[in-house]
Structure formats: C-alpha cells, structure tokens
Amino acid sequence: MKCTAAMVTGLSTSSEFHLAPMQCYTNQPLRKLYSFLSPTSIKWTEMEKVDDLLPNIDQALRKRLDGEEHEHNLILQLGSNDEIKLGDCVRIASCLYPNLKEINLNCGCPAIDTGGAPSYGASLMKDASLTAKLVESMVSASDIDISVKCRIGVFDTAEDVVAMNSKQYEYLHNYISSIQHSGAKHVILHARSAILSLSPVKNRIVPQLDYEIVQQIAKDFDGKVKITLNGGINSLDELKAIQTNDNSNISSYMSGRWCLRRPLDLAGIERTLSYNGIVPDVKSAIEKYIDYALANQNRFTMSELCLPLYLVVSQLQQDYENGVDDSLLSWRDIETLYDTIEDGLVMHLSTGKVKKSSSINFKKLANSFGPLCGKKVVSKWKRNRSEL
Ligand SMILES: Cc1cc2nc3c(=O)[nH]c(=O)nc-3n(C[C@H](O)[C@H](O)[C@H](O)COP(=O)(O)O)c2cc1C
Structure with missing residues (x-):
C-alpha cells in the first residue's frame, strides 16, 4: 500500500x-x-x-x-x-x-x-x-x-x-x-x-x-x-x-x-x-465485511448489505479510471480488491445473479450493484455523491 x-x-x-x-x-x-x-x-x-x-x-x-x-x-x-x-x-x-x-x-x-x-x-x-x-x-x-x-x-x-x-x-x-x-x-x-x-x-x-x-x-x-x-x-x-x-x-x-x-x-x-500503530489491511477489511454480510443475510436486506460494497467499488472505479496516482492503494491492490469483491458477489452474495468477468471491468461491476441495491438506493447515492 x-x-x-x-x-x-x-x-x-x-x-x-x-x-x-x-x-x-x-x-x-x-x-x-x-x-x-x-x-x-x-x-x-x-x-x-x-x-x-x-x-x-x-x-x-x-x-x-x-x-x-x-x-x-x-x-x-x-x-x-x-x-x-x-x-x-x-x-x-x-x-x-x-x-x-x-x-x-x-x-x-x-x-x-x-x-x-x-x-x-x-x-x-x-x-x-x-x-x-x-x-x-x-x-x-x-x-x-x-x-x-x-x-x-x-x-x-x-x-x-x-x-x-x-x-x-x-x-x-x-x-x-x-x-x-x-x-x-x-x-x-x-x-x-x-x-x-x-x-x-x-x-x-x-x-x-x-x-x-x-x-x-x-x-x-x-x-x-x-x-x-x-x-x-x-x-x-x-x-x-x-x-x-x-x-x-x-x-x-x-x-x-x-x-x-x-x-x-x-x-x-x-x-x-491509531495509537497502537496497527493499520488494518484494506483487502482483509473487505473480506471481513463480506463474511459479515454472508452471516447476516437473514437480518438485513440485500440492498443494505450490498450498499457498503457498492460505495467501495465506486471509489475504486473512480481511481482506476482516472488514473489517480496518489491513492492509498497500488494498481495491484485495486485489482486484487476487484477480484475479492467480484468473487464475494458472484459466488456468494448474489447467488449466481452476477456473472464473473473475464477481465477487470469496474463499470460492469458497478452496474451489477443496480439490481442488488435497488434503483432508488443507487439514484439517491448518486445524488448525495454529487453534493460534496
Ligand atoms: C444522506 C444524509 C443523511 C443525513 N442524516 C443525518 C442524521 O440522521 N442525523 C444528523 O445529525 N445529520 C445527518 N446528516 C448530516 C451529516 O451528519 C453532516 O452533518 C452533514 O452531511 C455535513 O457533513 P459533511 O459535509 O462532512 O457531509 C445527513 C447527511 C446526509 C448527506
């Protein structure tokens, strides 16, 4: 990192x-x-x-x-x-x-x-x-x-x-x-x-x-x-x-x-x-979140569980496409995160609704959150994102 x-x-x-x-x-x-x-x-x-x-x-x-x-x-x-x-x-x-x-x-x-x-x-x-x-x-x-x-x-x-x-x-x-x-x-x-x-x-x-x-x-x-x-x-x-x-x-x-x-x-x-100098690794934080989402599928809606991942994907997409070079993450980190989130969604959360891509395609991954989060949630997020 x-x-x-x-x-x-x-x-x-x-x-x-x-x-x-x-x-x-x-x-x-x-x-x-x-x-x-x-x-x-x-x-x-x-x-x-x-x-x-x-x-x-x-x-x-x-x-x-x-x-x-x-x-x-x-x-x-x-x-x-x-x-x-x-x-x-x-x-x-x-x-x-x-x-x-x-x-x-x-x-x-x-x-x-x-x-x-x-x-x-x-x-x-x-x-x-x-x-x-x-x-x-x-x-x-x-x-x-x-x-x-x-x-x-x-x-x-x-x-x-x-x-x-x-x-x-x-x-x-x-x-x-x-x-x-x-x-x-x-x-x-x-x-x-x-x-x-x-x-x-x-x-x-x-x-x-x-x-x-x-x-x-x-x-x-x-x-x-x-x-x-x-x-x-x-x-x-x-x-x-x-x-x-x-x-x-x-x-x-x-x-x-x-x-x-x-x-x-x-x-x-x-x-x-952080006072103890221990900094969480971003990839393992996302993996922990996916485990949490899988364990709480009966408690929260798919939209509630997927929205946090959608926010992450929106940031990664923006940095990847804009070529931001002072990001906290290296390109390799971003690609690894892409795989982690895609696998979490494809294999587990979406139970087959999202298909795995043959190459990195953030736009496609971001779009796959539409049906999972719901149109209303996605458009509210887009409005709030453009406020600041
Ligand atoms: C979508 C949205 C919902 C909010 N809901 C609350 C809320 O429930 N309680 C509250 O005190 N402020 C709420 N706020 C205001 C925020 O807590 C914060 O004061 C405001 O966004 C300014 O901070 P920011 O410029 O860092 O976003 C909300 C803001 C947004 C964008």
Missing part, C-alpha cells in the same frame, strides 16, 4: 475522527465496514426517531445494534422533543448497550419529515429552554455521556439569513451554555446555519460554511464542553489543513459525505489516528 504525503506527516493523534450520522447510510452494515477499515474512528447510528423506537424499544434497538454490545466507539443519535419519551429511551438504551460512547440529541436536521420542519431537529435551536429540558432528561436517565449535534445558527427562510454578527454569535453562545449547564459533555457543530424552510439537501449546500465560528466557540468553551467541527471536509489533506490552521482546541472532527464517497480513505485516517 502506498502512503500519501498527508499520511506521512499525519494528523494530531489527540483528535478523534467521527463518521457522521446519515440516514439511509450509517446503519449497522456500513458501520461494520467502517469499523473494519478504521477501528479507532467513532461510528454514529442514523438518527433514530424516538417515536419509531417506542413502544417496543428493546426489540427496535436490538434490530439496529445487535452484535455491537462491546463496541466502545459507537454513538446512538436520537430525535425527539418529548422529554419523558426521550428519557425512557435513553434509560433502556443505556441498560442494553452500556458501552455506548455517547447518546446524542439531534438539533441539526432541518426537515425531519417531508412537509416542513417539525418541532425537533434543528427547530430545537429556536427553543433553548426546551433543548435544555431534553438534555437534562437524557442526563438524569443515564451514566453514558450525553451530547448534542447542532448548527451554528437557525433561520426560518433563506431571506432571513444574515451574516454572523455579534447578536447571532451571542445566541449560539447562550444556546451552547444552556446545553452545557444541562449536563451535556460534547457539542458537535455543523459549521453552517440551518434554514428550516429548505430541504435537507439544500441545507447542506446553500448556507455558507464558517469554521471560524466553530473555532471561536471551541476557545470560549475550552475545558467546559468538547467541541467537534463538522461540515465540508472532503479529503485527508483538507482535514489536515483545517487541523493545522486551528489553535482553538477543537477536540475532534466529523465527516459524512467524504467517507461515503471514499470509504477506503478511512485506512489513511486510521494510519494517522
């Missing part, structure tokens, strides 16, 4: 790396692939709406998290505006999964259901006292650390948006103070405001990124609450540049779409963050 310059220089090992919660993606199969590639990075669940977990919460949680009881690098994200239900949910989750690293409250998703933003997610940023009550209820229900993921501001419409000024900053500062006083240990800041009337996709594109605000908050809350920076990080070099230019004690960094687009870059992240 080759090293890029960024890998050699490395990131500060005092930082954690978080793999952002993403609905329709960060279910257990993708978390498993991420874990095999980077055991050190922190994995997040998708946002689980408390109303979806109740009333049969034990069963609902086991369906999502079974097999991850001993995972210390996992954060469960919840969405709710009901302090009683949220507290109950946190209590039961803590009993079933006491090793969770944190339980998180989503205060950053602009529109959780279609038809406008309901009164949770990013809407909670408009109600600091309700947010505080929710956090208090979570904290009193569990010994596990409670965290909040939010934006740097919130507006009703695009016309209401104003550049960050002292009034806006004071609002954000007070919001985080009240979260801290309610007992949360960690705040993850997506470095964009939320615009409640816009779709989730537009909310990841239209509001401007502002890392300086996150850095200022990290300075103001140094020693009081951990601050993680999220939003727009798109490569190992970018991550390293943000970290190098930062003197604000940001405790960690989070990325979502970069690692969907280039999951194998996690091996590079692992190389820089």
